[in-house]
Amino acid sequence: MSGSPHEEEFDSLLDEKPLVIEVQGGVFNRLKGCASRTAFICCSVSLNIALAVTILFLLWMPERQITLGCGTSIVEAQQQGCTYDQLTLRWLPQTCSRVGLREYLDANSPTGWKYWLDNEGTMPVQNISTYMNGTALYTTEREHLTHCAYQLIRAADGLNKRGAVDTRARDFAHNHHCAMRLLGAAMESSRLDEITTFVHNAFGTCIVER
Known part of the structure; x- marks a missing residue:
């Protein structure tokens, strides 16, 4: 239904x-x-x-920097594995660059560079690495100019490789001092006005570190 x-x-x-x-x-x-x-x-x-x-x-x-030290005494430096670098007259960590050291030492071989405790040269230094931090030492103009040349080479190498270099190599004031000292010595040359050098023009580049 x-x-x-x-x-x-x-x-x-x-x-x-x-x-x-x-x-x-x-x-x-x-x-x-x-x-x-x-x-x-x-x-x-x-x-x-x-x-x-x-x-x-x-x-x-910015580039992160790590500062490595050697303490405040020869004993502490040796305990931390540091070695003496005669180019800078400093104990430095083993990781720190030694570029230029061998050439600097060879520049006055076999006698080696001489140092004194007085500017008259009557108190010779036997082993420069044993003297405490801050000890006043005297040396020759030849040593000073050679030091400056190889210190600047180390600074340039550190900048090129961005490697571990000592604070002197990073110090603008010291590098400026060395450059001016070398220039001053060069300006005393008797060949300054002789035509001995050729140069090139070029289009350069600028490297910006980040």
Whole structure:
């Protein structure tokens, strides 16, 4: 027995309800999928930006310097593995550059460079490495100029390699002093006005350390 028209319409609506729910569920799933993809994209972009900022920071970060010392006495220096560097008249860590030392020592071989405790040369120094920090020592102009030449070479080598060099090699005032002392000695040469040198023009470059 068939029902009334109203009952048939109601039954029809009941039959369509799962379809409506299914459609709504599909829309919800699609919205959920879109939200997940959006969140993933946002996270990926954020991570990439963070990575880029970190790389730029590392590239622009000033060079970090580590200072190595040798204590305040010969005993402490030896205990820390330091060795005496006659070019700088200092105990230095083993990792510190010794560029120029051999050439400096060979420049006055076989007698070696001489030092005195007085400027009259009456009190010779037997072993310069045994004298305490701050001891006033005297030497010759030849030694001074040779020291300056190889100290500047060490400074240039340290700048080129960005390696471990002593504080004298990094000290502008000392390097300026050495350069002026060498220039002063050179200006006393009798060949200053002779045509002995040729030079080249060139397009140079500038290296910026970061």
